[in-house]
Amino acid sequence: MTVIRNNSISGINSITAQSASLNFYDTSGNTLSIGASVTGNVTGNLTGNVNAGVVTATSSIVVGDSFINPTSIGIGTTDTTGRNAGVGTAVGTIIFNSSLGTGVVQVFNGSSWVDIGANEYFEATGGTLDSSSRPGYNIHTFTSPGTFTVTSGSKNVEYLVVGGGGGGGSRGGGGAGGYRSGTIEVTPGTYPVTRGGGGTGVPGFGGNGSQSIFSTITSEGGGGGAPTGSVGTNGGSGGGGGGYPGIFPGGTGNRVAGTTTPVPSQGNPGGNGISDDVTYTAGGGGGGAAAAGGNGNTPAPRQGGNGGNGSPSSITGSSTTYAGGGGGCTDNAPPAVGGTGGSGGGGNGSDGTGAGVTSGTANTGGGGGAAVPSTTPGSGGSGIVIIAYPTA
Numbered sequence: 001m002t003v004i005r006n007n008s009i010s011g012i013n014s015i016t017a018q019s020a021s022l023n024f025y026d027t028s029g030n031t032l033s034i035g036a037s038v039t040g041n042v043t044g045n046l047t048g049n050v051n052a053g054v055v056t057a058t059s060s061i062v063v064g065d066s067f068i069n070p071t072s073i074g075i076g077t078t079d080t081t082g083r084n085a086g087v088g089t090a091v092g093t094i095i096f097n098s099s100l101g102t103g104v105v106q107v108f109n110g111s112s113w114v115d116i117g118a119n120e121y122f123e124a125t126g127g128t129l130d131s132s133s134r135p136g137y138n139i140h141t142f143t144s145p146g147t148f149t150v151t152s153g154s155k156n157v158e159y160l161v162v163g164g165g166g167g168g169g170s171r172g173g174g175g176a177g178g179y180r181s182g183t184i185e186v187t188p189g190t191y192p193v194t195r196g197g198g199g200t201g202v203p204g205f206g207g208n209g210s211q212s213i214f215s216t217i218t219s220e221g222g223g224g225g226a227p228t229g230s231v232g233t234n235g236g237s238g239g240g241g242g243g244y245p246g247i248f249p250g251g252t253g254n255r256v257a258g259t260t261t262p263v264p265s266q267g268n269p270g271g272n273g274i275s276d277d278v279t280y281t282a283g284g285g286g287g288g289a290a291a292a293g294g295n296g297n298t299p300a301p302r303q304g305g306n307g308g309n310g311s312p313s314s315i316t317g318s319s320t321t322y323a324g325g326g327g328g329c330t331d332n333a334p335p336a337v338g339g340t341g342g343s344g345g346g347g348n349g350s351d352g353t354g355a356g357v358t359s360g361t362a363n364t365g366g367g368g369g370a371a372v373p374s375t376t377p378g379s380g381g382s383g384i385v386i387i388a389y390p391t392a
Helices: 080-086
Strands: 014-016 041-043 061-063 066-068 073-075 094-097 104-108 113-116 123-125 128-130 137-142 146-152 155-162 179-186 189-194 212-214 217-219 273-275 311-313 320-322 384-390
Touching: 073 094, 080 094, 094 113, 123 137, 137 146, 155 212, 155 217, 179 217, 212 384
Parallel strands: 014 041
Antiparallel strands: 061 066, 066 073, 094 104, 104 113, 123 146, 128 137, 137 384, 146 189, 155 179, 155 384, 189 212, 212 217, 311 320
C-alpha cells in the first residue's frame, strides 16, 4: 500500500518516468527535495544534480563509454589527439590513451600527463648514459650518430639538439649551429640520431655546418663566414659578412644552411662586414643562438665583429652554453684585432697578421673564427644531441 502524507511518501516499489515529469511542490509552489533515503528502482532518465551521501546501484552506472559495475570500472578510451583536444586537465583526471604502444593509462598531475600502472616503467638505450650528474634523471648524450631506442613504456623526454657550426671565412666568422630544446613524447621504438658536423674553415667561404636530428626535431647547420665582397651564408645562425666595397650583411638565421628555406626558430643572423672603401675591411661575426653577430669596425682600433652569444642549457644538471658564433677578422694594417667568439664555443677571429684564429669547440655547435685570406680560418664545432628523462 502506498501512503502519501504531508511530509513523506512510503510504500512505492518503483517510479517509472514516461513522457511526463513527476515533480513535488510545497503549498507555495517551491520544488521539494527528498531528504530521506530512496530505495527501489528508478527507470528512465534522471537529470539534474543528485546530492546524496550514498548512491547504491545494484547493476551499473553508465556514462558514454565509461561505467561503474559491482566488480569493475571502465574509463573509456581516447587517443593523444582526443586527449589534447577534448579532455579536461583537472588534477587527477585519468584516461586510457590508445595512441601509446598497446595503450597506456595516464593521469594529469597538474602540468603534464604521466603514465601509471603496468606501463609506467620506462627504459631506453643509446648514446652515452649518465645517471649521476642530474639526480633522479637518465641523460643520453650523442656526440656521434646513433639510435635512441625505447624498449618499455612511454614518456615525455627533454631534448637539446644543436647543429654543427659553420666554418670561418676570409673575413666573416662562421654562424653557430641551430639550437632547439624542449620536450617530446616517445613510445616504444627506435629513433635514429644524427649529430651534425662542423663546417670546414677554408680561405674564401667557410663551409656550412650540417644538421643534427632527433625524432621530429631538426637543428640546422650554421652558415659559413664570407670572404671580402660577399654576403654571409644563411644557416641555423648566419655567417658573418665580408665587407668591401661598403657593407656586406651577414647571413640570415633560422634557415636551412645555404638556402633561403625557413625553419623553426633556432638562431640569429651574422654581423655586417664593413669597409671604408679605401684601405680597411673588417668582417662581421657569426650569429649565435641568443644574439646576432657583431658588425665589423674599421676606425682604429680596427676589429672584426664579435660572434653572437649562445644559449645556456641545464639538461645535464649543470648550466652549459652552446651555439656561439665565430669572430670576424680584419686587414693586416695594425692596430687590428680579431673578433671574439661568442659564448658557447664560438672560435676567435684572427688579427691582421692571421694570428689568434681558433675553431669552434667540439660538441657545442660553435662557429669557426675568420682569418685573413693568406691563412686558414677556424672550422665549426660539431653539434650535439642530449636526451633526458626522470628515472622515477
